Amino acid sequence: MTHTLAQLRAGQLSGIARLDLADDLTQFPREIFDLADSLEILNLSGNQLEALPDDLHRLTRLRVLFCSDNRFTELPECLGRCAALTMIGFKANRIERVTAAALPPLLRWLILTDNRIRQLPDELGQRPHLQKLMLAGNRLQQLPASLRQCHRLELLRIAANQLVELPQWLLELPSLSWLAYAGNPLEAQAEAAALSTTAPIDWSQLSLRHTLGEGASGVIHQASWQPPGEEARDVAVKMYKGQMTSDGSPLHEMHACITAGRHPNLIEVLGQVSGHPEEQAGLVMALIEPSYRNLAGLPSLASCSRDVYADGLRLSLPVAMGIAGGIASVAAHLHRQGITHGDLYGHNILCNDRGDCLLGDFGAASFHATTDTVQTRALQRIEVRAFGILLGELLARIEPGPDASDLQLLKDLQARCCQPQVLARPGFEEIGALLSRFAAMGPPTL
Known part of the structure; x- marks a missing residue:
């Protein structure tokens, strides 16, 4: 729910953990500090703020801060002194300057989409918990080389910038799974x-x-x-x-x-x-038949880069393998067209009770060369890790019945898809063949 400044000033919000305040604010309301003992999530998006108070660190429990659609021209340095802050969202401001001092030590999720940033501090790579980095729609010409140290980084959005190359270290990050880079000079555009x-x-x-x-x-x-x-x-x-x-x-x-x-x-x-x-x-x-539904929900603030599945969701082995086989097949097709989906997630998959599935939402798709190069293979194997995560989520939800030995081939495949050596992962053609072989083995539950 959205709160009001009047409620805050009247003391009606005492003890809340989340405050959503969009009230045409031009200054940070000092009354927010009265919530310091409980406040964990602060959403000040959709106001006219240009600055935050230097003593923001007094909100000692603050973990998440949203300040999108405001008037900031720099990422406030007071953020770096917020010891518990892990998620920062400053989408659609006017930010040109980001300094090392603005980066809190436990930073896990940083959203700076649709700003005017030309350069990021090298210290960004010194945030070991960084898992999700969203930088689309800026003016970046290069990424800090220090990001090679971010071995937990899984999702990177760098579309619509001014990047002329993807550095080799980026293609070797062990956890990177969801990468979007369309709209940069580097992108190998498909023919018009x-x-x-x-x-x-x-x-x-x-x-x-x-x-x-x-x-x-x-x-x-x-x-x-x-x-x-x-x-x-x-x-x-x-x-x-x-x-x-x-x-x-x-x-x-x-x-x-x-x-x-x-x-x-x-x-x-x-x-x-x-x-x-x-x-x-x-x-x-x-038009899609109404029997199709989303396999999963979007990641939450807590899950960060992982989908949220319905409680108690269980899939039969044939249904789970139908989904896995269908997604492997369409991913192989896209890669042959020189496309990486960039957002291969359960929440972008529609499926029915038979395991028929459709992959949607091409918002993070990017183009790459259709020739077999080291870079092309790396871009494709990055997406293979996303499939490996999806396969693991499917395996975790298979209803009781199959013998553990029947699933070992699938577990081994999942491990290969997620291994840290990017180029050692299988391609989708091989993945599809392995899934077909599993189906042909005919375990009792199939």
């Missing part, structure tokens, strides 16, 4: 011809109905499409917002969806919206 092969669908042929879902990059509607001379059909239409997201540019997402082409485990793209009265970009896609 891919866009021209997608049929335009005139806006006048579409009638939007109710909203099916909304994400950072756009809104998905159920719609009716009336092609000339044909019967109307139900479709899904995603209209892109055009704003920078934590993953990168929504237009890069649209490009990746089109370039991905067709595969049984992808949502079919029917065409690109043309003739919108406000020139808004959009895609027309096949």
Whole structure:
């Protein structure tokens, strides 16, 4: 819930652990310090703040701080003195300057998306707990070489910057699993011809109905499409917002969806919206059956880079392997097209009770060369680690029944996918073959 300044000043919020305060603030309310004994999460996003108090460290229990959509021009150095602070979010400000003094010692999750940052301090690599780093939509020309020391770093968003290369040390980070770098000069863009092969669908042929879902990059509607001379059909239409997201540019997402082409485990793209009265970009896609649902929920503040699954979720072995096999197959397909998904997670997988699955959300997708190079293999094997994490989550939720020996091949595969030596991991072609071999072995539960 959103709190008010009046509630805070009246003492009505005493003892709360989380404060969400969006009240057109221009100054930090000193009354927040009255909550020091309990306050752990402070959300001051959507105000007009330009600074934080030097004595912010008095909030000794503060673990999470959000100050997105404000007017900061530098990351406040008072943050570095907050001993318990692990997560910082300053998306969509005007930040140009980030100093070492602004980085708290226990920093685990840093969001600086959509600012004006040209350089990051080398001391960023001296934060050993760093697990999630979101820097899309800035002006970075290089990353601090010290990040090679961040062996726990799993998710990195550097899309829409000015990077001209991916350093070799980045491709060797042992835990990196989710990488987005689209919209930089370094990116090997797919040929523009891919866009021209997608049929335009005139806006006048579409009638939007109710909203099916909304994400950072756009809104998905159920719609009716009336092609000339044909019967109307139900479709899904995603209209892109055009704003920078934590993953990168929504237009890069649209490009990746089109370039991905067709595969049984992808949502079919029917065409690109043309003739919108406000020139808004959009895609027309096949409508998914209502029997499909998200495999998992988004990571929480506590889980950081791990999905949250429903309590008590159990999967039969055939269903779990259906999901794993489908995702391995579509990932291999994407890699052949020169695309890394960048966000291979359970929360981006739709599945039904039979284990049929669809991989969605290309917001973090990036392009790489289709030739077999050391860099290409490394980028693909980074994504293999994400699959290994997913496979482990599936194995952990298989309902009782299979003998441990029946699952050993899968456990061995999961370990290989997650091993720290990036290039020693199997590719998705090999993973798919191993999963097919497991199915052919015919353990009793299959």
